[in-house]
Amino acid sequence: MPTILKNVSKEYAQGKKVLDNVSAEIKTGEFFVIVGPSGCGKSTLLRMIAGLTEISDGTIKIEDRVVNDLPPKDRNLTMVFQSYALFPFLSVWDNVAFGLKARQNDAAKIKERVDNALKMVNLEEFSDRKPRELSGGQRQRVALARAVASDAKICLMDEPLSNLDAQLRIKMHQEIYALQRKLGLTLIYVTHDQVEAMTMADHIMVLNDSKIQQVGTPTEIYNHPANEFVASFFGVPPINLMNAKKVSENIALVNKDFEVELAQTIEEENFRIGIRPNQLQVNKADELHANATIKAVEFLGDEKIVHTEMNHGGVISVIVASEAVFDPFESIEITCDDSSKALLFDLDGNNITETQGVAYNA
Amino acid sequence: MLKTPATSEVASEKKSVSKKKFVFRLNANDKYFSMFFLGPSLLLLGLFVFYPLFKTLYISMFLTDTFGNTTVFTGLQNYVNLISSADFMNSLFVTLIYVLAVTVLTITMGLLLANLASKKLPGIGIFRTLYSMTMGVSVAVAAIFWLFMFNPSTGFFALVSNALKLTPINWLTDPKNAMLAVIITTVWMNLGFTFLILLGSIESVPRSLYEAAEVEGASSSRQFFKITLPMISPTLFFVSTITIIDAFKSFGLIDLITKGGPTNATNMLVYRIYKDAFYSGNYAKSSTEAIILTVIIAFFTLIQFKFLEKKVNY
Amino acid sequence: MQNIDEKAVLKRLMTYVVLIALALVILAPFFIGIWTSFLPTMSIAKGDLFNTNLSLDNYIAALTKTPILRYLANSLVISTITMIAQLIFCSMSAYAFVFLKFKYRKLFFALFLVTMMLPFEAQIIPNFQTIKSLGLLDNYAALIVPFLTSAFGTFMLRQSFKQTPKELKEAADIEGLNHFQFYSRIVLPYNKISLITLGAYSFLGAWNQYLWPMLTTFSNNSRIIQNGLKQLQSEETFNDWGMIQASAAIIVIPTIIVLFIGQHYFKSGMNEGAVK
Structure with missing residues (x-):
């Protein structure tokens, strides 16, 4: 079942729209990238899908359910933050287990899922460390493991790689892509980096000035940009x-x-x-x-x-x-x-x- | 280029309903949570801060009997009486002298110690610990230590002057010296805390500033006045206001060392408030003095807030 | 070259001389107090301070003949309860100001700020009457109840809580933590240092109370150590300086030890909480 955004808008102060009439359909199991320059409203859109920000107008449907009024936890999704949002006072293992514990899974299931997730991101040996003892790339992976461990099928990522250096970023592109394919996640990924969008996405949504500029596959967007903005945003x-x-x-x-x-x-x-x-x-x-x-x-x-x-x-x-x-x-x-x-x-x-x-x- | 979605009536109706529901969900939860989280503190502050404030203000505009019951409404007469009383003005005056001396001495001494102890020398940690030691000394202990120093017959100062064949100073019986004794003890008590805060602040000044000055050949005193002082000025301001406020509220040391004497030379505001209410039973006078103290403290706290506002956003 | 070296060494030496001299001046009352606590009162009275007839007699006398241990216990209990209560209530109200949205939030916060401007010393008369009418005079509760919460503590923790990254709240929302869970599992552990600072601060505050306990307690059952010391110094043991100094030492030595251990936390916390 797809995730459907219909005429979604966000208005903070009266008349000041952060998002204007955004509509799109995100298919189950696809890698969907929302891209645009900073301040275009892409993070706000992601937070609205997550339920962290109120929707001013329109509807968001996840798996055939209108979720406008649902709190984040009932939307059955996970989120990876730009700053990773790791809890500094918890070990790597406990960080990954955090959501599972909060949802009161039984201990055996938690252990299995956490161990599995840590294995998947190659952090098994680090499970007892605290986040501050890890490198940037490792922290990023803990955040990924948290998403992997969850049984939610939709994963939201908000510029997850922007704090890493260029080389590590390329490596993580591949890892995230492989994980998404392996787990069959519906991944909604926000970035300002057109290269990230081009290399990973099944579909890209280009946002600028609070409005959708174009939604399409990377090829469509590159070869047939809807307007000058899209044309100039992609390509180096x-x-x-x-x-x-x-x-x-x-x-x-x-x-x-x-x-x-x-x-x-x-x-x-x-x-x-x-x-x-x-x-x-x-x-x-x-x-x-x-x-x-x-x-x-x-x-x-x-x-x-x-x-x-x-x-x-x-x-x-x-x-x-x-x-x-x-x-x-x-x-x-x-x-x-x-x-x-x-x-x-x-x-x-x-x-x-x-x-x-x-x-x-x- | 973009599909302009037709906003049908049904859609707009639906959205307004859902909007309301969402707002309701957020606030309904937070309302009860906030009552739970904030309630206890609010209740306590109401009972032990706001109610007393208004009660004190109320009493200050009446005459009272010896049980503290209000009798005759007099408006601002109590305030007029106070301000025209030489006795009260003397209290205000000695309090100001005390506050000024304590603040200036505490800050200069603290600064001197902190600057010295910020030098990177072997074993400096020991001195840091020693200088901050008075922070662990409570009012009564400080008073006892210093009472022994000041004691006219067996005290340390008396012994020293005897040994040097000097006339011993009457620390606690001479009005001027008694004030000095209280100031010295207060400064001594303040020193540990002030030193620690100023040291922390000096240490957070970027080393590169001093290195740059070093390269240009600035002397260490020049470095202190041109780099250290300006860089730590926010902390300096903060410590000063705290010291001022605390000094205005001084009670313990005075009660322990001089009991406001001799001849009212150290009869400061809080001591007066206490005496007038709990010795003389003049609750109206005491309340009036309390309101004056409140105004003074509020004034300095406000200055501090104004300044903090510029530094931190709250 | 050698000239410069010599100058540097001399300068360093001078610095040490000044450091030591200042330490001696500052700690003189302290050392003299501790030293005399080991001397017989007779020698002190005669001004014979350089006696080497040291003993623990004064300490034994203080501990056995005076209620100092009782005072100490009273202080410990009252300070500990006050500290715990302030940690709980201040962190709760700070949480409300940072993480909850409710009507009149700004107004309530302004009230807290106003509270910080009002000296407790100016409100002793009505508070005394309140405690009296509650029947709490000469009771631990008299020294605890008015200080269960503090506006300063709330303000300080609020500043600290505000630094909690927004993403932690969002991550918790996605996992469905309610406010109790977010408060206890994330906000409190995340702000551990500030809580330790406030704990130390409120403990010391209660420990150093003087005026209020003097008004509300009048038996050894509830008198705290500050007022107890005054009692000793002004009453029966009028001129027994040795024992008085020993009593002072008994109180000051544990605090100094605690201070040494906690110094690191205290310093960083103070600077963080107060001055930022």
Whole structure:
């Protein structure tokens, strides 16, 4: 049975909406990521699902039951917090057993579940330690074990990895993903990190400005973003967004600097175009043909990012092969040889690319 | 781009119902819990703090018989009488002198000790322990130790002056010296606590500030005045107000050492309140004095709160 | 180079000299008191303080001829009960202010703050009458009941409880803990240090009471040690300095020992609770 959010809103002070009309369906057993910049309301949404924050408007249904009025404990879910919420005065084992004890399970069952959970996150030897004697990654795992030990089938996670360093984060991505698959958990995961969302999610909900921007699979979201915000939120370096002007039926002048032949006919006179950094080409050019100047070159190992300033203003990033030699202040010409993946937006930022045709509002 | 959900009448009705229910759930629970958690303290404070406050205020506006029953309403006459009484003004004056001296001495001594003991030297822990020792000394014990020091015939000071062929000081019979004796004893008692708090505060000043000053060649006295003092000023303020408030409330040492004498030289506010009520049976006068004490204490506590408010958010 | 070294050593030496001198001055009354407690009263009266005729006679006399042990026991019982009561009631009201939402919460908290501004010393007359009419005069209860709770303790614990991470409350909510369980299983253990500090503070407060017990107790059955010492010093043993000093020593030595053990807690707690 899915979890269904219907027209959910949250308003703190009168007229100040933190969440506006959020609707979505989270399927049982899926990895569902809620992503957005800080302050977009994603944590509030998660807390509303958990029952920690009141709902101002709308309904939340978990497994066919409207839970608006249910206290958190009756919603049959667990939660992993950003700060882990470990009890500093309890040992690792007791921390994991905490919820089970609170729900008055019998001792044998608690022991079995806790031992099992600790084994699953490789913390068996640490069961007698106090949280402060553990490293950040280990603490994170205790928090995971707590969720694993619970018999709840829905697990909520609120930026669980944001306190870890980059390497550990990647490792934990894999562990969380493996656990979710193994236990068949419905995992609702909040993050501000688009990479986390892309690598783990079955479905992603993108929130910005208190509103849903798009819900879809990672592929849908990357290839067919609903609007400029979604397009620019995913992908490193971010997509290049520029003003464009219709020249003829399918040819557009981008930023007054170069022309692109599009795979569709254009109706708008003025519009916006988004081209990812790997879909552009850079060539050295003389003053006459150049349309941009190099500002900086970043070497990333197997590729380079060239940051350029267009002649008519605006900054564009292009990914080039790592062997290519470019230097700051060089005059160059930027072109887009294959524009089949270029995204078109109207002046309000909505996607008007014809190829979209995918239900991004699923 | 986004589906705009149609808000049907049914939906909006449903949501308003559920909203009410939710609020009800939260508050209904908390109401009974809060009665349970807060009730006992509230009841006790009501009985032993608020009721006495109003009762004292009430009595202070009446004349009373020797049993403390109110007889004639006199309004503010008791206050007028007090303020125009040289005797009471003397009490107020000696209390102020005492508070001022105790506060200044306690803070400077505490600061001196704390600054010394904050140095990283081998064996400094022993000195820290020794300096904080007076914290374990209660009123009566302190009074006994010092009474022996001050004793005119067998006391330590008397012995020392005898040995040095000096005229012994009449510690407890001369009005000025009696005040000094009470001040010394109070400061001595305060010292342990003040020292510990100031030491803790000095130790929490980041080392890097001193290292930076060291690099620039600042002398240690300069470091004390330019780094230590400003950095610990919140604590210093806190300790000062506590010392002031405590000094205004002094009773035990006075009763034990001088009994307000000689010739009222150490007859401070609280001692007066006690004497007027429980010796002279003048409850109205005593209550009036109590209200004046309350106003003074409230004033200093308020200053402290105002300051704490800036430091902590409550 | 050597010059600098010498200077440093000299400076260090000076520091030690000052440290020791100050320690001597501060502890003089203390040491003299303890020293004379071992001397015969006759020698003290003659001013012969450098006698080496030390004995425990004064201690034996104090313990056997005076009710000092009774006073001590009274103080211990009263201070312990006061401490436990304050820990319970202050933590409960602090919990209400931090974790419960109820009508007039701000108003009630303001009342507590106001309470902190009101000196108990100014309210002795009505309180004396209350205790008298409750029939509690010259009874342990007279010294305990008015101090079962304290606004300061509530305020201090509230500051500490507020530092309890919000996520712990949320985690407890998800597991379905009610307020009693959250209070006893999480808030109290999480704020252990502040509770220890308040415990020490309230114990010492009760131990050091003077004015109130002087008014409300008048027999050895309920008199606490502070007033008991005064009784000894002013009454029968008027000039028996040796025994008086021994009585003082009997009281002060245990407190000093407790203080040494608890110093670490006390210092950190004080700074945390009070000044932050």
